[in-house]
Amino acid sequence: AQSVTQPDIHITVSEGASLELRCNYSYGATPYLFWYVQSPGQGLQLLLKYFSGDTLVQGIKGFEAEFKRSQSSFNLRKPSVHWSDAAEYFCAVGARGAAGNKLTFGGGTRVLVKP
Amino acid sequence: KAGVTQTPRYLIKTRGQQVTLSCSPISGHRSVSWYQQTPGQGLQFLFEYFSETQRNKGNFPGRFSGRQFSNSRSEMNVSTLELGDSALYLCASSLDEDGYTFGSGTRLTVV
Numbered sequence: 746a747q748s749v750t751q752p753d754i755h756i757t758v759s760e761g762a763s764l765e766l767r768c769n770y771s772y773g774a775t776p777y778l779f780w781y782v783q784s785p786g787q788g789l790q791l792l793l794k795y796f797s798g799d800t801l802v803q804g805i806k807g808f809e810a811e812f813k814r815s816q817s818s819f820n821l822r823k824p825s826v827h828w829s830d831a832a833e834y835f836c837a838v839g840a841r842g843a844a845g846n847k848l849t850f851g852g853g854t855r856v857l858v859k860p
Numbered sequence: 861k862a863g864v865t866q867t868p869r870y871l872i873k874t875r876g877q878q879v880t881l882s883c884s885p886i887s888g889h890r891s892v893s894w895y896q897q898t899p900g901q902g903l904q905f906l907f908e909y910f911s912e913t914q915r916n917k918g919n920f921p922g923r924f925s926g927r928q929f930s931n932s933r934s935e936m937n938v939s940t941l942e943l944g945d946s947a948l949y950l951c952a953s954s955l956d957e958d959g960y961t962f963g964s965g966t967r968l969t970v971v
Contacts, residue, residue: 847893848895848952853902
C-alpha cells in the first residue's frame with residue numbers, strides 16, 4: 746500500500762528566507778509524485794509533478810522539488826519565500842493504471858511567513 | 861479554459877438527511893475523483909470514475925456513492941448523514957497522463 750509522510754506539521758520562515766518541505770513516500774513501483782498548495786477555504790493547486798526523467802522538477806511560483814529514489818523522498822524547495830506563500834502544502838503519491846487513478850496524500854505542512 | 865466546478869460551495873444539512881454534490885470536470889477530462897478533507901483524517905480518497913464507470917474506491921461506508929454521466933460530470937451522494945461527515949469535499953479531474961486539477965470544494969456541515 747502506498748503512503749506519504751510529511752514530518753513537519755508547521756514551519757515558520759521569515760520572508761526572503763529559503764524554504765524546504767520534506768516528503769517521504771512508500772510505493773511499490775515507480776511513483777508519480779505531486780506537490781499541492783492550499784489556501785484557507787480553497788481547493789488544491791498543483792505546484793509541480795514528477796512522472797519520470799529529470800529528478801529536479803521546476804514548478805509554478807518559483808518552487809522546485811527533487812526526487813531521490815534512494816531516500817524515497819520528494820522534498821519541495823523555494824529559494825526566497827514571499828508572504829503570499831503562507832498556506833498549507835501537501836505531498837501526494839499517485840497510483841495509475843488499469844486499476845484507476847488515486848492520490849494518497851501526506852498530512853500536510855502549514856507554512857507561516859514572518860515579515 | 862474553465863477549471864473544475866463544484867456546486868454548491870457550502871451546504872448545511874441535518875443528521876439523517878442525504879446530500880448530493882456536483883462536479884463538472886475540465887472539458888475533455890474523462891477521469892473524475894472525489895476526496896474528503898477533515899482536520900482529523902486529512903485528505904482521503906473516496907472514489908474515481910472514468911467514462912461512467914467506477915474504477916477505484918476508497919475505504920468509506922456504502923453511504924457514500926457516486927456516479928458519472930456521459931458528459932463526464934459527476935455527482936456524489938451521502939445518505940443518512942452523520943456529524944462526522946462534516947468535511948470539505950474535493951473533486952479532481954484528470955486527463956490521465958497530466959495530473960489532477962482540483963475544484964474549490966464543497967464545504968458540508970452536518971448539524
